[in-house]
Amino acid sequence: FGTIFVNMLKMIVFPVIFFSLIDGAASLPIRRFGRIGVKVIGWYLVTSLFAACIGVALALAINPGAGTSPEQWEALGPLSPERSAEIVEAAPTAGQAFRNLLLSMFENPFAALANGNFLPIIVFAILFGLAIRILIESPKNDEQESSLESLLRIVRAIRDATFKLVDWILEYAPIGVLALSITNFGLYGPTIYGPYIAVALGVIIAILAMITLVYSVLMFAATRKNPLWVLRRIQEAMIMAFMTRSSAATLPVSLKVAEDALRVRNELASFSLLLGATINMDGVCVHLPMF
Secondary structure, three states, X not given: OHHHHHHHHHHHHHHHHHHHHHHHHHHOOHHHHHHHHXXXXXXXXXXXXXXXXXXXXXXXXXXXXXXXXXXXXXXXOOOOHHHHHHHHHHOOOHHHHHHHHHHHOOOOHHHHHHHOOHHHHHHHHHHHHHHHHHHHHOOOOHHHHHHHHHHHHHHHHHHHHHHHXXXXXXXXXXXXXXXXXXXXXXXXXXXOHHHHHHHHHHHHHHHHHHHHHHHHHHHHHHHOOOHHHHHXXXXXXXXXXXXXXXXXXXXXXXXXXXXXXXXXXXXXXXXHHHHHHHHOOHHHHHHOOOO
16 A cells, blocks of 8 residues: 555656646746756755765764674665675766766656656756747747747646646545555564664654754745744645655655645746755755665
């Protein structure tokens, strides 16, 4: 039941990403697009840096692996020394990793959809939306303007339909979340109970520190609004992210909450949240040091 829930969220995430990004990029004036992009990426770099620092500090303080043997960890995920050596040899260097990332941004979008690769889909959708926007802002005849507006209306209609599917999936959420919780504790709790709890507590403390300190301070500095006002309205997305541990699975809920609860314009929410789900992995920066 838990796997079905996560799979349903992943099923809907690609249509949501694709059509929301096209609509967002096409709705945002070209002059504003560059300024907003710089601010969003700067925000992501700052929050990721804070998350990494908090995660490392808590990992050093808690030391969740203390008092356990390697055999206990190997019981969770057996991995032979030969396989470990293969993984290390296959790992790309820093230069290769950057080159691979750059090349992966420009792939066949249909192949990316089939393989579940977010980055090429995001790049293609943004470029496609920008192309529509440039055509709208450039001199044109009435027939071309009517065709472009009709195309945008179709994209928005498909996006709205996908959000209705998100509503249906969220009706199933309590069953899926309960099943995921039972599975996690049933599989991993008894094996290494102490270290598992230490890791969980470390990650939870780090997440709370990010929410109450980093995000709250940055939100107040940027908007002059009470952070509690924002946090209360996004609690559905936060709970979904905590239970599924998946940016992709949470993305449809995040988009819906941003637009419905926070009244963020679609073009801003679509661009920033979809880009953040790919490059702004604060949760990863927090929990990787713990492991």
